[in-house]
Amino acid sequence: MIRITELRLPVNHAPEELEAAILKRLSISSKDLVEFSVFKRSHDARKNSALSFIYTIDLSIKDEDKVLKKWGHDPHVRPSPDTSYHYVAKAPPELKKRPVVIGFGPCGIFAALILAQMGFKPIVLERGKQVRERTQDTWGLWRKKILNPESNVQFGEGGAGTFSDGKLYSQIKDPKFYGRKVIEEFIKAGAPEEIAYVAKPHIGTFRLVGMVEKIRQEIIDLGGEIRFQQKVTSFDIQDGQLRGLYLESGEVLEADHVVLALGHSARDTFKALHQAGVYIEPKPFSVGFRIEHPQSLIDKARLGPHAGNPLIGAADYKLVHHAKNGRAVYSFCMCPGGTVVAATSEENRVVTNGMSQYSRNERNANAGIVVNVDPSDYGGSAANPLAGIDFQRALESKAFELGGKNYEAPGQLVGDFIAGRPSNEFGRVIPSYKPGVHLTDLAEALPSFAIEAMREALPAFEKQIKGFSMPDAVLTGVETRTSSPIRITRGTNYQSLNVKGLYPAGEGAGYAGGILSAGVDGIKVAEALALDILK
Known part of the structure; x- marks a missing residue:
C-alpha cells in the first residue's frame, strides 16, 4: 500500500x-x-x-x-504504515484468578474489551446502572431537579463521555495506532464509518448509548462479566500486593490484578484509596464557566462563505489567552450546536458540562472557558493529595447557592461580566442549561485570579472570533471537572508505584482526557496486565 x-x-x-x-x-x-x-x-x-x-x-x-x-x-x-491492532497475549487455558476492571467508562470499556478478546474473561465492577436506566436518572435531574448520586452524568455505564459531544480526537502520541483500534471497535458497534477518516470525529450521545450496549454484549459473549451497581469501598493490600476488593454489598472479591478505571468524579473511591495507603499526588486542573453563543455566529466567523455547508458541519474553535496575572485561559470541550448540561454527582452542588448530538443542530454553541489552577492554589501536597476535591466542592456548593439552591445554575451575560455588574435579563442568547439558569453576578463563583483572567481573555478572544465577546452571550457556572484533581501515580509497568497488581488508568487516575485517550489508555493497561499474568 x-x-x-x-x-x-x-x-x-x-x-x-x-x-x-x-x-x-x-x-x-x-x-x-x-x-x-x-x-x-x-x-x-x-x-x-x-x-x-x-x-x-x-x-x-x-x-x-x-x-x-x-x-x-x-x-x-x-x-502506508501498518495500522492494524495486534494482540500481545493469549490467556492460558486455566486462570487462577480473573482480572477485575473497576469502572465502565471509555477506559474501563476498552480495558475489559481487550482483556476479553485475549481470553482473560474480566469481571467489571460498575457503581452505576446500565446506560438506558442511567439516562432516565440523568433526565430526572435535568427535568425534575431530582439527583441520583449513583446514577447521573458522571456515574454509570459509558462514563461521563456518554453525555458529551462524543468527540473522538486527541493530541496524544499514538505510535502503535491504538486510537485506530478504538475507532474500529466503535464503527463495529454502530458508529458512522466517517469517524475513521474525518479530522475531528464525533458520535453524539444518542448513538453512544447503543454502541456501549453492543460492546458490553461482546465482552459478555467472550466470557466477561459486567456487574452493575457494585461500588468498591475499600482495598485489601498485603505487603504491597493487592489481594482483594471490598464491595458495598458486603462481598469480598479476591483479586490480584485490577484495572482502576475510575472517572474524575469518583471522590469517595479516591478517599478509600488514600486511606488504604495507595500513593496519590495532587495535580493541576482548570475551573471556569460555560459560554454560549449562537452557532450561526461561530459558523460565520470560522467558515465565512462556507458557513452552513453540510460537508463541513457546525464550526468549532480552540482558543487560548495568557493573562497578565500569569494564568492561562482557554476553551475546553467545545460543543458545536449543543447544550450545556447539569453534571453534578453530589447533592446540593452545581456542575456544568457540554453535550452535542451527532447532528450538532441545536441553536447554541457552547464551550468551557477555563483557567488553570495548580496544587499551590488549593493547598495540595504529598500529605494532603485530596485537597483539590475540597476546592472543587467549595466552588460547586457556592454555585448551588448562587443558582437559588434548586440545581439551577448561576449565569451572567458576557457584557455584564466584563463590566462587573449583575445581569437581570437575557438578550439574544437563551441558555440551554436545564433545570434552568438564574441570572446573578458570577464574580463570586470563582477565585478572584480566575475572574480577573477571564475578564481579560474574553475581549482578547474577540480578535480571533468576531462576536465572541458579544454583550448578550451567556456564561453559566461552574465548570470544575475538566480533569481529575489527582494522579494515582504508576510506573513504567503501568502498576501503582507502591501497590503491585493495581493498574491506575484513564481520566480518574490522571492519565487521559476524553473518550479516545481514555480508551487508548485502557488498551495499554490491559496489555500490561495480561503480560504480567503470563509471567
Missing part, C-alpha cells in the same frame, strides 16, 4: 474528482489503480474564502515499487 498526504481539493468537489486527483498526483492511469481509501480528511479554515479539504489517501496500485522509487524524493508519497 502507498500513502499520499496533503492532497487538496475544493470543499465542494465531485466524488470522482478525488480519484482523478490521485491519478494526477502519481502520474498513473486509471488501469493502474487497484483501490483506494480515505485515511484522513480535514479542512483548513485559516483562509475561509478558499476552503479546501486536505486528504490522506491509502491506495493499492500495480507495480508499487516502481511508483515509490519514482516519488522517493517526495515526503508526501510513502509506504
